[in-house]
Amino acid sequence: MPDFPRSRALSSLVWMISPLILGMATSAGAAGAKPAPATVVPGAEQVRSTTLANGMKIIVWTDRDIPNVALYNWVRVGSRNEVPGITGLAHFFEHMMFNGSSKRQPGEFDRLLESQGGSNNAFTTDNVTVYQDWVPRSALDLTFDLESDRLANLAFDPKVIESERGVVYSERRLRTEDSNEGFLAEQVQATAFVAHPYQFPTIGWPADIQSWKLEDLQRFFKTHYAPNNCTLVLAGDVSADEIFALAKKYLEPIPRQEPPPPVRTTEPEQLGEKTVRVEREASTPLLYLAYKSPAANDPQGPAINLLMTILTDGDASRLHRLLVEEKKLAIDVSGAFSEGFDPGLTWLWLTLPEGVKVPEVQKVLDDALAQAVAQGVTEAELTRAKNLFASTFWKKLATIDGKASLLGEFEVFNGDYRKLFDAPATYEKVTREDVQKAAALIFQDRHRTVGILQSPPAESAPAPTPAAPAAPEAKP
Amino acid sequence: MSLKFLRPVVALLLSAMWVNVAAAAAAEPVGVKIPAHQRFVLPNGLTILLLPKKDVPLIAFSGFVRGGALADPAGKPGVGSLVAGLLDRGAGKRSAFEFADAVAGVGGSFEAAAGPEAISVNGQFLARDRALMIELLADALMRPHFDADEFTKYRDRDIEFIKSAKDSDPSQLLSIYGRALLFGTHPYGRPQGGSERSLAAITQGDVVSYHATNFGAERTTLVFAGDLDPKWMKKALTTAFGGWAKSKAPAGPALAEPPRISGRRVLLVDSPGAVQTYFWLANVGVDRRYSGRAALDLVNTLYGGRFTSILNTELRIKSGLSYGARSSFVRGTVPGEFAIQSFTQTANTAKALDLALETLDKLKHGSVEPAMLESSRAYVLGQYPTRLETAAHWAAALADLEFYGLGNDYIEGYGAALSKVDPGEAAAVTADAFPRPGDLAIVLIGDAEKIRADVARYGTVTEMKISQPDFSPAN
Numbered sequence: 001m002p003d004f005p006r007s008r009a010l011s012s013l014v015w016m017i018s019p020l021i022l023g024m025a026t027s028a029g030a031a032g033a034k035p036a037p038a039t040v041v042p043g044a045e046q047v048r049s050t051t052l053a054n055g056m057k058i059i060v061w062t063d064r065d066i067p068n069v070a071l072y073n074w075v076r077v078g079s080r081n082e083v084p085g086i087t088g089l090a091h092f093f094e095h096m097m098f099n100g101s102s103k104r105q106p107g108e109f110d111r112l113l114e115s116q117g118g119s120n121n122a123f124t125t126d127n128v129t130v131y132q133d134w135v136p137r138s139a140l141d142l143t144f145d146l147e148s149d150r151l152a153n154l155a156f157d158p159k160v161i162e163s164e165r166g167v168v169y170s171e172r173r174l175r176t177e178d179s180n181e182g183f184l185a186e187q188v189q190a191t192a193f194v195a196h197p198y199q200f201p202t203i204g205w206p207a208d209i210q211s212w213k214l215e216d217l218q219r220f221f222k223t224h225y226a227p228n229n230c231t232l233v234l235a236g237d238v239s240a241d242e243i244f245a246l247a248k249k250y251l252e253p254i255p256r257q258e259p260p261p262p263v264r265t266t267e268p269e270q271l272g273e274k275t276v277r278v279e280r281e282a283s284t285p286l287l288y289l290a291y292k293s294p295a296a297n298d299p300q301g302p303a304i305n306l307l308m309t310i311l312t313d314g315d316a317s318r319l320h321r322l323l324v325e326e327k328k329l330a331i332d333v334s335g336a337f338s339e340g341f342d343p344g345l346t347w348l349w350l351t352l353p354e355g356v357k358v359p360e361v362q363k364v365l366d367d368a369l370a371q372a373v374a375q376g377v378t379e380a381e382l383t384r385a386k387n388l389f390a391s392t393f394w395k396k397l398a399t400i401d402g403k404a405s406l407l408g409e410f411e412v413f414n415g416d417y418r419k420l421f422d423a424p425a426t427y428e429k430v431t432r433e434d435v436q437k438a439a440a441l442i443f444q445d446r447h448r449t450v451g452i453l454q455s456p457p458a459e460s461a462p463a464p465t466p467a468a469p470a471a472p473e474a475k476p
Numbered sequence: 477m478s479l480k481f482l483r484p485v486v487a488l489l490l491s492a493m494w495v496n497v498a499a500a501a502a503a504e505p506v507g508v509k510i511p512a513h514q515r516f517v518l519p520n521g522l523t524i525l526l527l528p529k530k531d532v533p534l535i536a537f538s539g540f541v542r543g544g545a546l547a548d549p550a551g552k553p554g555v556g557s558l559v560a561g562l563l564d565r566g567a568g569k570r571s572a573f574e575f576a577d578a579v580a581g582v583g584g585s586f587e588a589a590a591g592p593e594a595i596s597v598n599g600q601f602l603a604r605d606r607a608l609m610i611e612l613l614a615d616a617l618m619r620p621h622f623d624a625d626e627f628t629k630y631r632d633r634d635i636e637f638i639k640s641a642k643d644s645d646p647s648q649l650l651s652i653y654g655r656a657l658l659f660g661t662h663p664y665g666r667p668q669g670g671s672e673r674s675l676a677a678i679t680q681g682d683v684v685s686y687h688a689t690n691f692g693a694e695r696t697t698l699v700f701a702g703d704l705d706p707k708w709m710k711k712a713l714t715t716a717f718g719g720w721a722k723s724k725a726p727a728g729p730a731l732a733e734p735p736r737i738s739g740r741r742v743l744l745v746d747s748p749g750a751v752q753t754y755f756w757l758a759n760v761g762v763d764r765r766y767s768g769r770a771a772l773d774l775v776n777t778l779y780g781g782r783f784t785s786i787l788n789t790e791l792r793i794k795s796g797l798s799y800g801a802r803s804s805f806v807r808g809t810v811p812g813e814f815a816i817q818s819f820t821q822t823a824n825t826a827k828a829l830d831l832a833l834e835t836l837d838k839l840k841h842g843s844v845e846p847a848m849l850e851s852s853r854a855y856v857l858g859q860y861p862t863r864l865e866t867a868a869h870w871a872a873a874l875a876d877l878e879f880y881g882l883g884n885d886y887i888e889g890y891g892a893a894l895s896k897v898d899p900g901e902a903a904a905v906t907a908d909a910f911p912r913p914g915d916l917a918i919v920l921i922g923d924a925e926k927i928r929a930d931v932a933r934y935g936t937v938t939e940m941k942i943s944q945p946d947f948s949p950a951n
């Protein structure tokens with residue numbers, strides 16, 4: 001489908017798991033696969049940062065390979081900052097950030113940026129909203145002008161709110177209502193949490209999409225879009241000094257604000273397995289498992305990531321081999337530790353072949369997970385996982401976009417961008433015992449939510465289309 | 477989680493570009509240069525290119541074997557795609573698992589996919605694993621096992637992936653239905669990955685025979701880019717591939733040029749319960765050597781190739797009818813399609829289709845304003861460098877040049893060609909390459925009961941169910 005649609009609502013689900021997880025090993029005593037090379041990240045000494053008087057942090061990585069710049073503005077607000085009635089607002093707000101200020105008409109942001117050779121996008125997750133510009137260095141001044149203008153002077157045109165509402169609803173229909181995968185993931189996430197706002201789908205519930213008000217947007221802007229709630233990262237054909245000067249000129253005048261209130265709710269411990277069943281026409285049934293897991297900055301994070309790589313990454317992974325190749329009980333197995341500010345979920349997503357019995361799959365899967373807890377993983381598996389992290393790390397660092405993205409992730413979720421450069425050593429230190437402990441921590445039945453999607457029983461009438469009230473008519 | 481059904485058809489559809497932008501919006505491109513590299517042909521006809529680029533300790537490869545879906549036996553689309561998928565599922569001394577483990581064990585990657593005219597291979601390894609990389613690549617291309625169990629498992633899974641795509645992302649099937657409707661019996665009309673029905677009829681023998689006939693040194697080109705020593709690579713590659721025989725048959729006959737269609741053909745694919753209609757409007761466009769390429773890129777950028785394009789402005793920005801709308805050209809050895817693609821809520825199907833057709837009509841009858849042309853030029857030039865940033869980008873770009881027999885000027889002269897495009901040339905390609913709204917193949921995937929009446933006015937409608945095991949109602 002069109003892939004420049006700006007803005008994706010990423011519910012920490014299927015379409016992207018933030019790869020905070022990159023690491024590389026410096027040595028490993030495994031038999032079989034070779035250890036990853038000992039390497040220092042080249043150019044790491046080129047990274048500089050400063051904090052403006054208004055509290056906005058700026059991080060710059062000079063890389064003059066191509067005459068371009070990648071800019072990421074990380075705003076610490078996502079669907080976890082929502083409450084019932086305004087679910088989806090963080091993501092909707094992100095759309096509205098392109099739709100005009102007191103100085104500029106709706107659409108001018110895109111028109112100007114594109115006319116100087118730049119493109120842009122943005123995404124919203126449970127935790128953050130991130131704005132991205134990819135521009136030739138000749139468009140730097142304009143880029144700072146546009147970014148500062150929308151932070152300082154955002155304005156809402158009621159007509160645009162209505163048409164943008166239609167756009168977001170269309171996104172929801174594409175990814176959730178017309179998608180068995182999206183639909184089940186949303187149900188599992190909503191079932192897994194009883195108190196914490198991670199239960200809200202980032203795209204928003206249909207009734208809320210239809211009800212967001214101008215005042216909701218205004219309040220949201222005032223509360224969350226303070227410069228001291230943003231981190232700006234640039235990588236590319238720039239010097240730190242020129243970027244700091246641009247930031248001082250354009251961004252520093254925006255006044256600091258009261259920090260947004262913290263998310264108070266913590267999720268109480270889950271004390272028993274939950275199951276959610278969805279009946280929708282499906283040739284290929286789905287079985288999703290979501291286990292309660294720690295937050296992104298948990299010291300066990302690297303071990304959990306390596307565990308999930310061992311279990312689900314690629315054709316050599318343990319669960320793929322067992323369920324897809326040997327038992328033919330699944331056509332696809334994937335999984336990930338979804339990392340956020342608060343304790344969240346570790347997912348397993350299975351797509352099953354037509355006609356297979358779900359309980360049979362679940363039994364084999366449960367046995368395999370129990371085995372990982374009881375016996376851990378092999379040295380060869382751990383080495384493979386570390387090497388996969390190493391190559392992913394290098395591939396990302398080969399582009400200015402990857403550099404800006406990784407610096408921001410480490411700064412925002414781990415508290416310091418420099419931890420990016422420690423990641424190799426951090427991952428290298430993970431032992432088989434650590435991975436086994438991680439398995440024991442994660443794979444607890446009483447901490448999980450099981451989601452099953454399959455066709456309704458043959459004798460009953462087909463399930464109606466999921467409740468999807470008509471979207472408001474768009475007013476051109 | 478990905479729907480693996482749509483395996484990436486990488487190098488061959490990648491439109492490679494590179495320009496250094498000097499300054500400002502209307503920048504003159506300067507010094508566009510493909511990095512120094514070597515090209516040599518082994519006595520058996522294998523072509524090899526080596527491009528050193530040492531920013532990160534990786535080596536990327538990109539290659540192709542001529543044939544692809546074009547070489548599928550009559551009535552069995554999908555054989556080439558299965559061959560591609562099975563290359564690494566047991567090869568040389570390794571079983572399927574051992575191969576996967578060898579690749580992942582060192583953090584490498586290996587992918588093969590069938591495109592319309594070639595099977596492409598792509599991957600990346602840490603530089604220190606270069607010997608293993610070459611061994612695995614040679615095994616996969618020259619010594620695949622095509623073991624019976626692996627074949628059945630893989631084929632059956634491919635069938636399930638098509639079903640899974642129908643369950644969770646029908647929009648990715650649009651162009652497969654569309655090409656069958658637009659190109660008919662021309663090879664570009666075949667589903668490259670096969671259909672549920674065609675896959676079920678393919679045997680292990682078909683796959684073995686495809687490989688025996690269509691794989692060989694003289695049909696193959698391999699490009700390596702990254703942290704490599706050309707001397708070492710040349711020696712190792714000569715040893716690994718020097719003994720490879722030529723293929724038993726020459727690469728297939730020249731492709732006929734597919735005719736453009738006149739009038740409208742409409743295919744309605746019924747997906748009961750769908751809450752949106754996904755649509756695709758197309759006609760035959762232009763080929764890879766099209767002389768107006770730079771102007772075409774600029775006009776398509778304005779029409780449907782960027783966020784503020786005419787199409788996206790009408791269907792998304794101004795009306796809120798859709799999350800997105802875009803247009804693109806597929807340019808092969810012979811003309812592929814120009815296609816518009818979007819989607820909208822079921823009740824707005826006609827409204828969105830009318831708007832899309834209106835924009836096309838306006839494009840055909842209007843003219844491109846100089847200011848818009850400048851904006852498009854700046855955009856294409858400005859985004860260009862990010863498409864040739866990494867060693868993997870360069871490997872794919874060089875493979876692309878080799879496949880289509882394009883000279884270095886295709887990359888190095890592109891910036892200059894862009895800067896020369898004037899409104900007259902833009903008008904000429906608009907007239908020549910973009911279809912009239914009255915001449916279109918139209919595919920809609922949606923809830924037929926709710927949209928059947930609306931759709932009738934766009935042309936003679938043929939209807940089929942999304943559950944049918946083919947991508948065309950004719951079967």
